[in-house]
Amino acid sequence: MKNQPNHTFNSRFVDSHCISIHSHPIKNKILRAEKDFEPGDLIFQETAVTAIKLSNNNKNDESIIFSTIIESLPIVPLARNLIYGAVHLASLSSSKLDLIKCQFGNPLDKYLNFTPEGQAIAALKYYFFEIKKELSISDLFSCSAILDLLAIWMTNYSTAGPQCHALYYYWSRMNHDCKPNTHHRTTGYTTVDNQTIPIRTVQAIQKINKGDELTKSYLVGETNFQPTQMRKDYLSMHYHFTCTCSRCSTENEIISDTLMYQYKTLEYQIYNKQISLNDLLIFKSKLSWTDWLNYSISQLICTIAASSSMGCDNTRYHTAIIECALQCIRRLKKIYLQSFDAPTNEYYSIFLADKYEQLGDFLPLSDSQKINSYKEAIKIRKICQGKSEKIDNLNDKIIQAKKVTSNNQISL
Numbered sequence: 001m002k003n004q005p006n007h008t009f010n011s012r013f014v015d016s017h018c019i020s021i022h023s024h025p026i027k028n029k030i031l032r033a034e035k036d037f038e039p040g041d042l043i044f045q046e047t048a049v050t051a052i053k054l055s056n057n058n059k060n061d062e063s064i065i066f067s068t069i070i071e072s073l074p075i076v077p078l079a080r081n082l083i084y085g086a087v088h089l090a091s092l093s094s095s096k097l098d099l100i101k102c103q104f105g106n107p108l109d110k111y112l113n114f115t116p117e118g119q120a121i122a123a124l125k126y127y128f129f130e131i132k133k134e135l136s137i138s139d140l141f142s143c144s145a146i147l148d149l150l151a152i153w154m155t156n157y158s159t160a161g162p163q164c165h166a167l168y169y170y171w172s173r174m175n176h177d178c179k180p181n182t183h184h185r186t187t188g189y190t191t192v193d194n195q196t197i198p199i200r201t202v203q204a205i206q207k208i209n210k211g212d213e214l215t216k217s218y219l220v221g222e223t224n225f226q227p228t229q230m231r232k233d234y235l236s237m238h239y240h241f242t243c244t245c246s247r248c249s250t251e252n253e254i255i256s257d258t259l260m261y262q263y264k265t266l267e268y269q270i271y272n273k274q275i276s277l278n279d280l281l282i283f284k285s286k287l288s289w290t291d292w293l294n295y296s297i298s299q300l301i302c303t304i305a306a307s308s309s310m311g312c313d314n315t316r317y318h319t320a321i322i323e324c325a326l327q328c329i330r331r332l333k334k335i336y337l338q339s340f341d342a343p344t345n346e347y348y349s350i351f352l353a354d355k356y357e358q359l360g361d362f363l364p365l366s367d368s369q370k371i372n373s374y375k376e377a378i379k380i381r382k383i384c385q386g387k388s389e390k391i392d393n394l395n396d397k398i399i400q401a402k403k404v405t406s407n408n409q410i411s412l
């Protein structure tokens, strides 16, 4: 039985000849292709049903609920943003709310207090009455009703640019696969009722036949390349299901509990800024090169070095950081080349291209590999569809690097 929305919101880009929603005994709702798609084909574009803008510049905007109480809660920014999401849902009309009442993942008591989700849940429970007073939430909403909305928001929202979170009618109903057949991104914004609403574009990254389920990956960034067991743990923790996709059934990278524990501890320490880049490098130097943990630490080091969030001293650690980036490239390349549909499968290409760009950023201007690394990223992104804005950015970096290099030569 096909379900289509009653068009009380702007879904003008969605063509019902391309996709439809169906019921499924385990996954509840699923999104299906209504025709064949080739890799790179546009499947659908849709405007979000609702979105919140999290930018501080908009504090005075009536439509965005910023509260002194929420801002002063002792929680991390992501937890605060999740509460804004839940409270925002409570402010919607019932018809809009009905449209986005997707299935939610975990029972809320599963989240640990130190995670952003756990902090959002705890803060909402403890401060509900103050928050309710401050934000004039309707009396119809009890604390448990708002917590239900938080669960819906947490399971189904997506970031649309750094300062915008949104829920979609179709996109939010797509289920997970560790090797998804679609890729999605925000391709613009529109204004509805004075609100900025993002537009999401979904493209095929594999050959899709009419009747196939359309899937996306719920894994964040590099977690896509974590071993099966870790991916499954993440999905069970956040989305409350056991992944049985083809990749989970075929890949078999065994990770010992000790390694897993060490990794989780490191993640926790990094998250809480309890470990320095130097500590990480020392820890890594004691691991064998074949350890999965060794590779994962290289990923963490690259991320830290790229954001410099831990006061990383680039000069002192340069060689080690570059070696970490190269190690990540070697591993991603291996996965990329093993993938039967590479290089058309954007799923693998994105990560490899990003890593080449990161390596280019890390390399000093005097190193000829810097520009080559950017060129490699361009080559891969050119194969992917719809990455032109990132290619422009890389071309700018190459021009910049060439300019600085030639200026240096002149001054010599």
Ligand SMILES: C[S@@+](CC[C@H](N)C(=O)[O-])C[C@H]1O[C@@H](n2cnc3c(N)ncnc32)[C@H](O)[C@@H]1O
Residues within 6 Å of the ligand: 026, 027, 028, 029, 030, 101, 102, 103, 104, 105, 106, 155, 156, 172, 173, 174, 175, 176, 177, 238, 239, 240, 241, 242, 243, 244
């Ligand atoms: C974003 S929603 C997806 C839409 C959802 N199926 C619905 O009916 O609203 C995420 C939830 O869908 C279910 N789900 C997603 N992918 C799944 C999968 N591969 N296997 C089983 N359940 C899945 C889980 O319950 C998860 O918490």
